Amino acid sequence: MDLPKKIAEATQEIFETMIMMEATAGELSPETAKTFHCTVSGMVGLAGTFKGMLAIHTPNQVAMAITSNFLGMDVDEVNEDVTDAIGELANMLAGSIKLALSDKGRDITLSIPSTISGEEYTISCVAETDRVIVPFATEAGNFCVELQVEKEN
């Protein structure tokens, strides 16, 4: 399965449909651990036949621009609206990826989204997983979508 392509398509559909912002997918990142600075990350866990995590990592200015477009209002700080919007974005992405990973999303359960924001934090793989990080460029800056999956044997 071409996971990077699925991630790119799902991300672009959401950005075109609900955020009214163009997001262009770039080359895959080879990183195995990633440190984020002044970023908001939205994450949703996957359980069942595919275990793992879907995350979107948005630098603060990109997170604010996404939220502003999402809600149709000016946003000038990383507040609850911003973390909620990035969490919901992760939720929608996870829903699309779930359908791509399994026929009709069968046997995959999604967690409630959670968010992390801060000046510096690192997210690493803790198990044997396939990790795909797809970078995107927008007029407000760059962000990336990350998928970690461990297929059940």
Added chain:
Amino acid sequence: MGTKVLIIDDSNTMRKIVQRSLRQAGFEFEKILEAGDGQEALDLLGSESVDLILSDINMPNMDGLEFLRQKSQNDDIKDIPVVMITTEAGTDIIGEAKSLGARGSIKKPFTPDQVNDVLGELL
């Protein structure tokens, strides 16, 4: 239109987006009520009457499927139409929601036109 709608979603952002999409789709409601999960919605429906419910599925405390189950057992509210607005649309969960009484579903992400297509048949 003179109708009232209840939007159930744990995301404040999504509740706002749904409201905006309803306006963009041309729907005007006398009152728009909001709840953050199924239990909050049931509590609200104890004192407020609505004509339509738009509900997420994947929520903390009480999810959309359990809300449908409990609603179906309450004679006062069981006939209020419910449309699921969820990332789970297209999955088996939607089949379960419909078996519990949901009248339709809208997949996130969605456009105002898609909202209009589904709700236009109910309102």
